[in-house]
Amino acid sequence: MPEGHSVHRIALQFARHFVGERVTASSPQGRFAEGAALLDGRTMTQSRAAGKQLFLEFDQALYLRVHLGIYGAWDFAGSVGHDPVTRSSGGRMGQTGQHGVESDDDADAPGTVVDEHENSLASIGAPRRARLRMGEQSSTTEVLESFPAEPVGQVRARLLTTTAVADLRGPTACEVLDAAAVQEVVDRLGPDPLVDDAEVGEERMLERVRRRRVPIGLLLMDQSVVSGIGNVYRAELLFRARLDPHTPGASLPEEVVRELWRDWRYLLGVGVETGQMLTMDGLDEEAQRRARRSRADRHWVYKREGLPCRICGTHIVLELAAARKLYYCPSCQQ
Incomplete structure (x- = not known):
């Protein structure tokens, strides 16, 4: 969805x-x-x-x-x-100071591939x-x-x-x-980084994660814990944090949960601006172009079951968690 x-x-x-x-x-x-x-x-x-x-x-x-x-x-x-986002000199919406992807202004828009679950980076103007x-x-x-x-x-x-x-x-x-x-309806939802005050939202997510012994891989999909995360962002956030998705929320150090919130705030901002779930940072120009065109070059672990981890070479695992597909690297995410 x-x-x-x-x-x-x-x-x-x-x-x-x-x-x-x-x-x-x-x-x-x-x-x-x-x-x-x-x-x-x-x-x-x-x-x-x-x-x-x-x-x-x-x-x-x-x-x-x-x-x-x-x-x-x-x-x-x-x-x-095509693009509902108004760009301004203020920088990327939701920007948190981390390095993101470059602007799509120079992309070859007509050749952009529209992937499942995502909006196109087609010509904006x-x-x-x-x-x-x-x-x-x-x-x-x-x-x-x-x-x-x-x-x-x-x-x-x-x-x-x-x-x-x-x-x-x-x-x-x-x-x-x-x-x-x-x-x-809103009161039943967890914090949304683009709606809630950043610090208030961080505290709310921290409290809701660390009071439960439910695996973090399930908690991130619980909209009463934090809002907006689905299968793609769940898998990618956990990999970026090098977190075992089976770790109970109550067992996570406070700073780890805070970093999850900050990374979600950053990735959500990138997604709103670009229309794509671009979760790999530090790409060179050619890699960025590939990522904008194809989901296969856009993610660390999502939809990469059986393929070698981009970091360690271990095959990415796919399992079902609460009837939803969960992707992770069993080596990097120990």
Whole structure:
């Protein structure tokens, strides 16, 4: 399912093209007809993400909550840009002082490969009348003959302005809430590095990890412990920390947990800016280009079961942990 960086990018896309606009809401599929009727004709006033949850606020304090789950995706069309992130001289969003990947400004965008689970690094710039998919399986664009195009497939919810349209397909959750209900959802979540104060979030994660004897490989996927981490980031964070995923949270030194939070804050910032889960640092120019084009060159251990570890040569192990695939190096992560 989409991890935290994708949901933050979707929130930014709505902020850029829908906030402040009067929205026509509908449910072409019909399953969200009542909720769409409540939102139809209202102005979107805010868009924000918390972990894997998206909250779109409308006037009179009504919210659309969306959790994409495994199969959900948003398709954007109309006058929308490929990159919702506004670059500034302030540096990378979420930057923590660690060395990251270089900008994609010089990448050969048309040749970029769109990998599963990730958004494309395709050409970012001038708005165009195109369909932009942001979600689990792919991010693709296609030129549209007219705007708005007819809904394609099972569209749960359609949000339309005079210049942009967003179609939602296959979400796990799609519901209209009031402010109190939204707060209840947020209160159940662990800290999100792009939402919570960095120091406060670090303390919250530290307390929630070290009070439990559950393996850290499971705790990082628990959205009540820390928000936004999925299978990819879980595997990569643990490898970068050289942590055995079976180590109980309560057994971890305080500084190790703090470093996990800081690294997650850094990687999430990279993911929001680039649209890809780039988890390998220190790459030369050619290696960076390969990483931007192919997931096989982007990660330390994720999806590399049976292949030699990039550090020690030991074969990467794949096992099931709470019915989810867990990748790790049994030598480096002892």
